[in-house]
Amino acid sequence: MLHGSQLARLLGRWDAGRGVPDYAALATAVRGLLSDGRLPLGVRLPAERQLAAALGISRTTVTAGYRLLRETGHVTSRRGAGSWTTMPGGARVGAAGIWTASPAPDMIDLGRAALDAPPELASAAAEALTDLPRYLGDVGYHPVGLIELREAIARGYTDRGLPTGPDQIMITSGVQNALDLAIRLLVPVGQPVLVESPTxxxxxxxxxxRRSRMVTYGIGEAGWDRELLLDILRQNRPRAAYLIPEFQNPTGHLMPVDLRERLPAAAHAAGTDLIVDESFVDxxxxxxxxxxxxxxxxRHARVLSIGGMSKTYWGGLRIGWIRAAAPIVQRLAAVRVGVDMSGPVIEQLVAARLLAHAQTVVEARRARLRRQRDVLVAALRERLPEWRFRVPAGGVTLWLELDAPISSPLCRTVEQDGVRLAPGPRFGMDGTMERFLRMPFTLPEADLLAAVDRIVRARGELDRPYRRSYESPALVA
Incomplete structure (x- = not known):
């Protein structure tokens, strides 16, 4: 349940003024929070008296505001039990993934937040071929992965301050495969899960x-609201929670230490397993x-950490992993046998060799991303000053708040001019995030500047009155 003070903090300055009744302004502000993903779906709202006290208004105003929200389908109430946030028509995933056909050669593709391959990959692949004969004498099925790759990844966790052995590592076919296996193990069909919004x-x-019932937690401009997140865990008791604490995709936020400390204990008390996506940690x-x-x-084996090589190294190298307690890794391996048996040996050998060059690769990646980020930030501030965003301290994306809820039409318009973007609704539940846009800075500076120029033109097109055009019919003979 949201406390009155928590909702008041989310609402900020909600009084619309200009002759709009307070109850209507309150309902409009709540709808705005829901559509932007800042107010979770499925959370119980404060009691009318409590919210009235927190906002310094009459209970009658809150009652009328809640009634208006019920009429528009943004709140569902049950006598004696309270009121919950909803979306008209129910909450659904906005799109079936972000796959699109391969872009035309001259398309600036900013729909994929990923880098091209590092130069070290070719030499790592050549070195891996010298390792391959050691494995040719067996059947080639390794459900938990090759030992040398598991040892290399375990060392990485140990270097980060988390002692880890290879028996706590399972190699997967990319991060998405790691997430799929974790869901299959942890989440029975139809059970509730907690996801960030956006995510x-x-x-x-x-x-x-998995037909999961998704409970959302909204990430605001300052990142995670600690008490609200922990309250949602305690109240909803989801079977699993999916979180991205390192340079969250798409907002770029970095989770503070104190919340990291409190999350595992709160999850254990709620009977929740945490699936922690560390794709951008490097x-x-x-x-x-x-x-x-x-x-x-x-302290209770409640955290499954998933990661991979797609973001830091190359998406074409389909290597991911899960770090968990050793018994959980064995259970995951049993689940995997019914999915894809094991990963390809040669790719795992390439990954192990590439990780030997990790320091060189990662430093080069960081320097390149830092330059490209700064170029994109400067261009956006100059050309689109009315758009709001924070500069992330890591990761590969900017999360832009637009000047109007135009994300989807803007993306459709600019694609006709040769720029592909992922609109905000892709990152939330159906009907939300139209005021936001994700823009990665993974392409070269010249492409980013050209993309900004075309986005500016597309934004101007949306402000022009629509004129129907007529073309002469083609001659059919």
């Missing part, structure tokens, strides 16, 4: 495929020392 679109698709751009992993504070 990674393909995670929403994975939970939707891409700190302005931070000298990263906070400890969430799993470093886990």
């Amino acid at each position: 990674y679109p393909n995670a929403l698709v994975g939970f939707a495929a 891409l700190a751009l302005d931070i000298d020392e990263m906070p400890p992993p969430v799993a470093a504070f886990d």
Whole structure:
């Protein structure tokens, strides 16, 4: 349940003025929070008397505001039990993933927040071929992965302050495969799960495929509201919670240490397993020392950390992993046998060799992303000053708040001019996030500047009155 003070903090300055009744302004403000993903879906609202006291208004005004929200389908109430936030028509995943056909050669594709391959990959692949003969004498099925790769990844966790052995690591076919296996193990069909809003679109698709009942937690401009997140865990008791604490996709926020400390204990008390996505953990751009992993504070084997090589190294190298307690890894391996048996041996050997060059690769990636981010930030501030965003200290994306709820039409318009973007609704539940847009800074500076120029033109097109055009019919003979 939201406390009155928590909702009041989310609402900020909600009084519309200009002759709008207070109850209507309150309902409009709540709808705005829901549509922007800042107010969770499925959360119980404060009692009318409590919210009235927190806002300094009459209870009658709150009662009328709640009634208006019920009429528009944004609140559902049950006598004696309270009122819950909803969306008209129910909450659904906005799109079935973010796959699109391969772009035309001259398309600036900013729909995919990923980098091209590092130069070290070719030499790592050549070195891996010398390792391959060791494995040719067996059948090639390794459900938990090759030992040398598991050892390399375990060392990485140990270096981050989380002692880890290879028996706590399972290699997967990318991060999405890791998430799918975790969902299959932890979440029975139809059970509730907690997801951030906004969040990674393909995670929403994975939970939707399991017919999970998704409870959302809105990430605001300042990141995670600690007490609200912990309250939602305690009240909803989801079977699993999917979180991205390192440079959250798409907002770029970095979870503070004190929340990392409290999350595992709160999850254990609620009977919730935490699926922690660490895909961007190596891409700190302005931070000298990263906070400890969430799993470093886990005392009850409640945290499954997932990661991979797609974001830091190359998406074409389909290598991911899960870090968990050794018995859980064995259970995951049993689940995997019914999915894909095991990952390809040669790719795992390439990954192990590439990780030997990790320091060189990661430093080069960070320097490149820092330059590209700063170029994109400067261009947006100059050309689109009315758009709001914070500069992330890591990761690969900006999360832009637009000057109007135009994300989807803007993306459709600018694609006709050769720029592909992922609109805000892809990152939330159906009907939300139209005021937001994700823009990665993974492409070269020249492409980013050209993309901004075309976005500016597309934004201007949306302000022009629509004129129907007529074309002469084609001659058919």
